[in-house]
Amino acid sequence: MVPHRFLSDYFSRVSQGSHVIHQNYAYVSVTPHNRASFVKLFWKCYRTIGNHGDMLTAKEFHALIQLLCPDFPFHIVQSAARIILMDDAVSDCLMAFQDFLYAFQVQFYYSEFLGACRELYLSLSAGSGSPRLEGVESGVFLDRITDMISNDHHHHHPSIRVVHRILGKTQKASFYTYLLGIANSDTINASIGALPKKGQCLESGDGGKSSKSP
Amino acid sequence: SRSIKGNRVPVTPNQVSTYDHSGTLYPQRKVYGVGTLAFSNKSFPNFVESRPSSRSTLNNTPTQTCINAVPQSHTSGVVTQSGDQNGEEKSGCLPGDRVVFAESPSAPGVPIVYRLPEEKAANPDRLNLDRRRLTICPILEGEENLRLLNFQHNSIARIQHLSSLRRLIFLDLYDNRIEEISGLSTLSSLRVLMLGKNRISKIENLNNLLKLDVLDLHGNQIKELENLNHLSELRVLNLAGNQLTKACNFLGMTSLTELNLRRNKIQYVGELDHLPKLLRLFLSYNDVRSFESIRCLGASQSLQELALDGNPFTAEPSYKQIVIDQLASLRQLDLKRITEDERRMASIVVRKEEEKKKECTKAQAMKERRRMAIQNAEKLWHEDNKVAENLSESNANGKLGEFENVSHYTEVEVDTLRLYGAPALDGLEKNNNVHNVQSITQIYFKFIPFDCIVPHFPKLRVRFPALQGLTFSFSSISSLKQLNALSSIRRLDFLTLSPEGNPVTNFSLWKYYLLYRLSHFNLRKINDVDVTMTDTILAEQLFSSLGNVTLQQFDVSRLLYLLPDVRRKQVLSHCDSVEQKKNISLKQAEERKKAVISAEQKNRPSGTEALSVSALAYPQRTRCFSLVLSLFL
Numbered sequence: 025m026v027p028h029r030f031l032s033d034y035f036s037r038v039s040q041g042s043h044v045i046h047q048n049y050a051y052v053s054v055t056p057h058n059r060a061s062f063v064k065l066f067w068k069c070y071r072t073i074g075n076h077g078d079m080l081t082a083k084e085f086h087a088l089i090q091l092l093c094p095d096f097p098f099h100i101v102q103s104a105a106r107i108i109l110m111d112d113a114v115s116d117c118l119m120a121f122q123d124f125l126y127a128f129q130v131q132f133y134y135s136e137f138l139g140a141c142r143e144l145y146l147s148l149s150a151g152s153g154s155p156r157l158e159g160v161e162s163g164v165f166l167d168r169i170t171d172m173i174s175n176d177h178h179h180h181h182p183s184i185r186v187v188h189r190i191l192g193k194t195q196k197a198s199f200y201t202y203l204l205g206i207a208n209s210d211t212i213n214a215s216i217g218a219l220p221k222k223g224q225c226l227e228s229g230d231g232g233k234s235s236k237s238p
Numbered sequence: 239s240r241s242i243k244g245n246r247v248p249v250t251p252n253q254v255s256t257y258d259h260s261g262t263l264y265p266q267r268k269v270y271g272v273g274t275l276a277f278s279n280k281s282f283p284n285f286v287e288s289r290p291s292s293r294s295t296l297n298n299t300p301t302q303t304c305i306n307a308v309p310q311s312h313t314s315g316v317v318t319q320s321g322d323q324n325g326e327e328k329s330g331c332l333p334g335d336r337v338v339f340a341e342s343p344s345a346p347g348v349p350i351v352y353r354l355p356e357e358k359a360a361n362p363d364r365l366n367l368d369r370r371r372l373t374i375c376p377i378l379e380g381e382e383n384l385r386l387l388n389f390q391h392n393s394i395a396r397i398q399h400l401s402s403l404r405r406l407i408f409l410d411l412y413d414n415r416i417e418e419i420s421g422l423s424t425l426s427s428l429r430v431l432m433l434g435k436n437r438i439s440k441i442e443n444l445n446n447l448l449k450l451d452v453l454d455l456h457g458n459q460i461k462e463l464e465n466l467n468h469l470s471e472l473r474v475l476n477l478a479g480n481q482l483t484k485a486c487n488f489l490g491m492t493s494l495t496e497l498n499l500r501r502n503k504i505q506y507v508g509e510l511d512h513l514p515k516l517l518r519l520f521l522s523y524n525d526v527r528s529f530e531s532i533r534c535l536g537a538s539q540s541l542q543e544l545a546l547d548g549n550p551f552t553a554e555p556s557y558k559q560i561v562i563d564q565l566a567s568l569r570q571l572d573l574k575r576i577t578e579d580e581r582r583m584a585s586i587v588v589r590k591e592e593e594k595k596k597e598c599t600k601a602q603a604m605k606e607r608r609r610m611a612i613q614n615a616e617k618l619w620h621e622d623n624k625v626a627e628n629l630s631e632s633n634a635n636g637k638l639g640e641f642e643n644v645s646h647y648t649e650v651e652v653d654t655l656r657l658y659g660a661p662a663l664d665g666l667e668k669n670n671n672v673h674n675v676q677s678i679t680q681i682y683f684k685f686i687p688f689d690c691i692v693p694h695f696p697k698l699r700v701r702f703p704a705l706q707g708l709t710f711s712f713s714s715i716s717s718l719k720q721l722n723a724l725s726s727i728r729r730l731d732f733l734t735l736s737p738e739g740n741p742v743t744n745f746s747l748w749k750y751y752l753l754y755r756l757s758h759f760n761l762r763k764i765n766d767v768d769v770t771m772t773d774t775i776l777a778e779q780l781f782s783s784l785g786n787v788t789l790q791q792f793d794v795s796r797l798l799y800l801l802p803d804v805r806r807k808q809v810l811s812h813c814d815s816v817e818q819k820k821n822i823s824l825k826q827a828e829e830r831k832k833a834v835i836s837a838e839q840k841n842r843p844s845g846t847e848a849l850s851v852s853a854l855a856y857p858q859r860t861r862c863f864s865l866v867l868s869l870f871l
Contacts, residue, residue, distance in 0.1 A: 033793050042791035046853070065791070069784040073747070076780060084745040087718040091784070091854060094719055116744075 041065075041218075049095045056133065056180050063129045064218040065092060067225060074121030075226050081116055085124055103138075104131040107203045122225050127207045133216055136179040138203065144168045145199045159198035162191045182212045337367070339376070348399075349376040363405075368392065375399045375421075389414065397421035411436065412454070419443045433458070434476070441465050455480070456498070463487050477502070478520070485521075488512040499524065500545070510534040516541055522572075523548035529560050536564040543570040559587035607644070612685075614645035615659030619685040619712055619739070654680040655702075660690045666701060667694075679706045680732075685739075688713040688720055692856065695726040707732030707763075712739030718751050723856035725755065725847055731762045753777035754785075755854060758847040785850030792853060794831045800852050801838065812837040 037043045041061035044052050052062045070088055073080075080088075082105035089096045107127040109117050131138060148160040148168065166188060173181050190205035191197055206212055210221055219225055338352040351367070362383050367376070368390035375398040378384065386408040387400075394414040400406070401424045408430045409422075416436040422428065426446050435457040442465050444450065452474045453466075460480040466472065467490035475491075478500040485499055486508040496518045504524040510516065517540060526532055526549040535541060544565065551557055562568065562576055562584035569576060646659030655678045657665060663686065681702070683691055688710065699705055708730060715721070715735060720742070724733070733752070737743045749764050754777040761769050789797075798806050813833045838849050 030795070037791070037793065045788060045791045046855075065787065068787045072783045073780050076776075078746060080746065081744075083741075084747065087742070087745060090717055090719045091722075 045092055047093065049093055049097065052093050052096070053132075059133050060216050060218040062093070063125075063132060063216070066128070067125055067219055070121065071226055074125070079118035079120050080124075081118060083115060085119070085128075100132055100135060101128065103135075104128040107131060107200060107207055110200045110204075122222060125219065125225060126213065126222055127203075129216060129219060130203070130207045130212065133218075134180070134182060134206070137181040138206075140172055140176070140179075141169060141202070142199065144172065145202075159194075159196040159201070162194055162197040165197060165202075166191045182206065182209075183215065186211050337365075342377075345377070348374055350379055351376045351381075352379050353381070364388075368410075378403070400425060422447060444469065452476075466491060474498075483525075484508070505531055507532045508534050510538050510541075513538070514540060518543040520545045521549065522546065525549065526551045528554070529564065533564075538565070539567050541565060541567055544568055545572050547572045556587050556591045559584040559591075563588040608647055608649070611644045611647035612658045615647065615662075615685040616712070618645050618659065619687075619714075622687065623714060623739075650678070653677055654682055656682040656684070657686060658684050660686045662686070663690060663694060666698070675702055676704055678702045679704050680709065681705065681707075682709045682711070683713055684711040686713060688715045688723075692723040692726075695723060696728075698727055699729060706730070707734070709734040709736065710740060711736040715740040715742045717742060718745070718748065719854075719856065721748070721752055721755055722854050724752075725852070725856075729845060730756070730759050732766075733761055733763075734765050736765075747780065749773070750777040750780050754781040755851060756847075757851065758845050760845075785848065785853070788853040789835065789850040794834055797831065797834055797838075797849060797853075800849060800855075805838070805841065808841050809834055809837040812841065 034043065038057075041057070041064055044058050044062045045065055052058050066089060069092065073088075082101050083098075085105075086096070086098050086101040089101065104124065104127040105117070105119060107130075108119050108123050145160060145165065148165060169187055169191075170184060173184055173187075186209055187206075190202060190209065193205075194201075208222065213219055213221065220227075336354065336357050338354070340350045340352060341348070342350055349372070351365075353365070358380070364386035365378070365381060365384055366388045368388050370392060372389065372392040372394055375389070375394055375396065377399045378387075382402055383405055384403050385405055387403065387406060388410045390410055391413045394411065394416060396418070397411065397416060398421050400409070400421055404424060404427065406425050406428055409425065409428060410430075410432040412432045413435040416433065416438060419433065419438055419441065420443050422431075422443060423446050427449060428447050429449055429451040431444075431447065431450060431452070432454045434454045438455065438458040438460060441455065441460060441463070444453075444465060445468065448468060448471070450469050450472050453469070453472055454474075454476040456476045456478040458480055460477060460482065463477070463482060463485060464487055466475070467487070470490055471493050472491055473493050474496045475494060476498040478498045480502050482499065482502040482504055484506040485497075485502075485504050486506070488494070488509045489512045491513060493515060494513050495515050497513070497516060498520045500520050501523045504521060505526060507521070507526070511534065516538060519535070519541060521532070522545045526546060528551055531551075532546075535544070544561070546552060546557075546561070554560070558571065558580075561571060562581055646657075646661035648658070648662045648665045649656050655665075657663065681698070691710075691713070708727070713735075724730075733756075735743055735748075742748050750773070752764060753761065753769065753774055757774070757777070763769060792800075798809070801809060813830070816833055816837070835849065842848070
């Protein structure tokens with residue numbers, strides 16, 4: 025095995041997104057591209073399970089993920105589950121594959137951004153009455169997020185327009201409806217480029233923009 | 239005649255037996271009865287024969303000498319007399335005592351007994367005052383020569399007014415109300431003292447009665463055997479029907495041949511070596527529970543007759559054999575003669591019993607050891623898993639004892655090897671516990687973390703060639719990736735992951751993943767449920783994409799790395815030969831990979847896992863690839 029051939033093999037796989045399998049978490053999460061590749065890998069490996077209609081718990085999804093990345097942490101899977109289950113996540117609640125898939129995508133891909141949004145939300149809701157039920161003023165929330173995005177150059181984030189659209193729908197927004205909006209947004213999904221549209225994820229085929237035809 | 243039930247003695251002189259207060263009849267002990275004062279040779283052989291100082295009148299009649307008692311009604315100061323009882327006088331009996339009761343003005347209420355000179359001359363040495371309704375010992379006027387005195391069946395509460403009777407040999411106070419032994423200090427010649435059926439609670443004040451031969455204290459309330467140690471001539475001691483709880487303190491009673499302790503509460507007998515002449519010992523109806531409490535009897539070389547009936551000890555199955563075995567000189571047990579055969583059989587039976595007991599205690603000890611070890615293994619497992627709720631079994635008994643440090647256990651049951659606790663895994667390495675490795679078809683792991691067992695998998699089949707099944711209980715298997723490790727066992731028919739202590743069994747897909755990952759095993763049963771074709775097909779459907787994607791995404795070198803050395807060489811040589819044959823260059827990565835994959839498929843022996851599947855490895859150290867590659871980011 026000649027070194028230059030080894031390296032060329034490696035980089036071509038990177039561009040295809042097939043370099044993240046059986047690597048450790050530090051590698052898999054280090055760049056947005058790796059994250060997206062991993063989400064895609066997860067989808068490809070387990071879409072047959074989705075096809076079969078089995079509903080699984082967060083722990084089981086985590087076990088499946090760990091078959092691909094042995095030290096993948098549970099808290100990301102747990103946060104993804106909370107998006108779907110609206111924070112009432114009892115650990116044994118069952119979720120459908122495609123619901124989990126899209127929630128996992130945004131939670132993993134935008135984990136820093138979503139964490140920051142949560143901080144903002146909590147600081148906003150600390151003042152008002154019952155934030156859980158009613159949420160916070162969408163407009164205020166949106167402004168805060170916009171500010172954060174423009175000031176923060178370290179972490180990647182979804183386009184502001186999409187966020188605007190999601191939060192513009194209602195007067196008040198709870199955090200989980202906001203997250204759900206992000207998870208279900210086709211635009212965001214397309215911009216990540218790993219998965220096909222939500223309705224089509226169970227069909228066979230490749231989907232996503234950065235892939236070679238099989 | 240009076241009824242026996244009322245504990246009265248029948249009047250008919252023929253019946254000459256002793257009754258103690260329970261009314262039980264002891265035919266051999268012919269002491270005396272109402273109406274007769276009889277001395278059978280059998281009861282007092284030595285008394286009659288070897289006491290040259292005793293009066294000749296006593297030795298006259300060889301069988302019985304009777305004194306006919308004449309019960310009289312009596313009131314103080316009134317003299318009444320009745321004649322001999324009609325039809326009950328036996329020939330040879332002496333005429334009844336006729337006495338005169340009087341009272342002295344200087345001692346009011348105290349009767350004085352006079353005998354007419356003729357009476358006295360006829361029976362100078364014996365006086366019968368039974369059934370005279372006496373409540374006080376009367377003063378006996380002029381009876382200094384008296385040798386036998388009978389006060390039976392009165393209501394006397396205190397022994398008094400006997401001090402002048404220096405020649406008294408026989409004193410009978412049976413069936414009175416005496417509460418205390420006293421007033422006997424001058425009677426240094428006394429040989430027979432009958433104090434049965436009174437209310438005596440303590441043995442005392444017998445200090446001067448050094449010649450005492452027979453002492454009868456049956457039917458009292460005596461709690462302790464004491465103050466008898468000076469009675470070195472005592473031969474017969476009757477303490478039946480008292481409240482003794484133990485029989486010891488026999489020092490000094492060197493002449494004792496018969497000891498009656500029936501119907502007490504005796505649990506322990508000791509110091510029998512102080513009774514070198516003891517021939518007969520009666521312990522019927524006491525509370526002797528085992529031979530241990532009467533072990534000192536084994537030391538006696540004189541004991542010929544023993545009665546233990548009515549004791550809890552007799553319920554033991556080999557009671558008789560133990561006693562016969564231990565008491566070599568014994569001739570009669572519980573009124574039955576011991577035969578030669580019985581004696582021979584006895585020691586055999588006793589040995590057998592002892593061995594059985596030893597086996598039993600050994601078995602029990604082993605059981606306890608096992609229980610403790612497994613319990614400790616469980617405790618450790620729970621600590622590791624920090625599960626607090628299941629500590630019901632490992633109770634806080636605290637009975638750790640010598641087994642405190644042992645927290646593993648190994649056992650073989652027919653064809654199953656069971657290991658409890660992580661240290662037991664050593665048994666898989668050395669040849670210690672398992673003798674016949676060829677016969678082991680099942681191995682059962684309990685309370686052992688899965689990750690500890692994994693290193694042993696590759697050698698398992700080598701060590702146990704007949705292995706068919708494995709069971710993992712409380713193995714902390716929590717993730718599907720751990721199941722990948724089972725592949726290194728290479729071959730298995732049965733696999734059980736018990737729901738207890740294995741959270742992975744909560745996943746709905748675990749069995750299918752197992753079937754997919756270990757498809758080359760052709761497992762027959764998982765958790766005792768048959769594996770059906772449907773299951774296998776479903777497993778393939780669910781997870782085949784996982785394998786395919788993996789294969790697609792691995793590069794050639796990584797694929798080759800998955801193969802064992804031998805096969806890798808095979809595949810590479812096959813590729814080279816293809817390259818040569820077809821005269822094409824396999825420089826392109828994709829083509830090379832295709833060649834490798836097809837070569838591997840062709841040359842794969844049956845029962846080996848597919849390349850796609852073997853990519854799913856049990857996570858160990860980080861592969862060097864990712865370390866290297868991470869440098870490029």
